[in-house]
Amino acid sequence: MKFFLFLKQFYRDLSSQKLRTALTTFGIIWGTASIILLLAFTTGLKKDQKRRQHGMGEAIIILWSGRTGMPYEGMPKGRRIRFVEEDPEYLKMMIPEIAMASPEYTNWSSTIKYRDKIYINQVTAGNAEFGEMRNLIPKPGGRYINPNDIANKKRVAFIGYEAKKELFGDEDPIGKIITIDFVPFTVVGEMIEKDQNSSYSGSDRRKTFIPYTTFTSMYNRSYLNNMVVKPHESRQSDYVKRRINEVMARKYRFDPKDEEAIWEWDTTRGDQFFDNFIFGMNIFLGMVGFFTLMVGGIGVSNIMNAVVEERTKEIGIKMALGAKASFILWQLVSETLLMTFIGGVIGLILSGVIIRGYNMLNIEEMGSPVISPEIAILASILLGIIGFLSGYFPARRAAKLNPVEALRL
């Protein structure tokens, strides 16, 4: 009966303020939905973007040699610097912060044959760490090139899934013999499909990967196309890049300040940029949602003020009958909490429906938004705070009313 009476008063208080209640509830719904939706979308987007970006490898640095941009020790500028096969190991030895390093050779147009199928595309060669750095993951039943293959110049190949499709169709490629520029190779692995939205030498799915030792025995190359290195920690990447420049400058005798001798692509940069972008977007949209909720909260507060105004007499009666200030206070605060709760729940359901509908559309570019527990908790806490604050101040005013004066109305 007590609770029933509370609901009755709640209903009465709200129905005496119909328009205001409607607008305010709408504000709370809108605010909740916008906060939840934007967080859900940006989390989805971020996850998706990360996944694609890391298609090429996570937190790796790709290094190319260029020409010196400054004269050094009597040598003119414009001198060509070229990496050799020993350089990745040398860097690893000199810079303990490097976790993995691999040379990379590319033959842009190799003829790859399986039975009567011919596929002309890139052959890329690296060491055993290359696959891990570059996110070349074998399908079950296969493997990537291992250190033994490297040491023994094994003629083994790891193929991208598009190359596999061209050569093998639906046939299982593992253990089959292909020829690369007329040299027979055994296929040991096929890459699992991956999204890759960045590259420096074409998509991995079309490439065939072989040990670099085997590569140099087939093709006459003295210099690397590039190197790939990965620091232990992505936050060390700036330091590692600086150290690489120093170590290489000493070895190839160029000015350590020369920025053109070595070119690098630091993929952690992209991550950082994207993280910052998402972070900025979250902040911006979060503010929009927050202020909408605030406006809703102010609306609730206004309603409660009007309720207090209208119910002054009733509050006086309750006080005369022995209601303590805290009772008056909590009754009004509970009413506002209930109001925000209802608006919040509707907002949550609404965002759930929108997200479900959106996910059914399968728009890949935006990733798939999800309402994570964190988002739901965050939204609830925010709503709770707003509900409490917007109820508390009108309620405190009511609780402080002088009963005699309240009754006189």
Place this chain on the structure above:
Amino acid sequence: MSIISMSNLYKTYNTGKVKVEALKSIDIEIEQNQFVAIVGPSGSGKSTLMNIIGCLDTPTSGNYLLDGEKVGRFKPNRLAEIRNWKIGFVFQNFNLLPYATAYENIELPMIFNGLSYKKRKKRVMELLERVGLADRAAHKPTELSGGEMQRIAIARALANNPSILLADEPTGNLDSVAGGSIIEIFRELHRDGATIVIITHDRAIADNVPSTIKLKDGVIVDSLN
């Protein structure tokens, strides 16, 4: 021991520039099971006195003992408790909650007192019986006559078995028949042991009440026991 004991009590309203001395040098003793009428012209301080007796308001100076407790300087929360436990108010304009049923109105002081639903229900039924409105439990105030509303208000005032029943012109908004039946209820309650203080303009009522306190300009001009 007196239920109510006031000595040299003053109440001054400070409304900006004007100071209104609503009560001056009041001395009152009210005993257990006394039936007292407070009379006097409009503006003489009757309601002010009643509000102080009922702990709705506090005196500016002087002593006020209720049931031997010095309530004059109590904090608002303690005063609320006193009102809830010891005082039963009946007002001229009934002061029922308009959206609540007769039942819920009577229940209210017991909710503030933290009584269980079962105890409340038992007591509400008893009280409805007592004021002869058992069949009106589910009615809202707008569905009741003035006399019935006042009887519900009396039932509500009695909810927590107060030490004293205070009524500020309880018949002021009623016709003489309804007013008469309200006074009759007060008489019955008095016979059953209640202590009652009633403010009234009605000479007929006042003359039939054993003791009267007559106020004029905030001063007791006549006290009749």
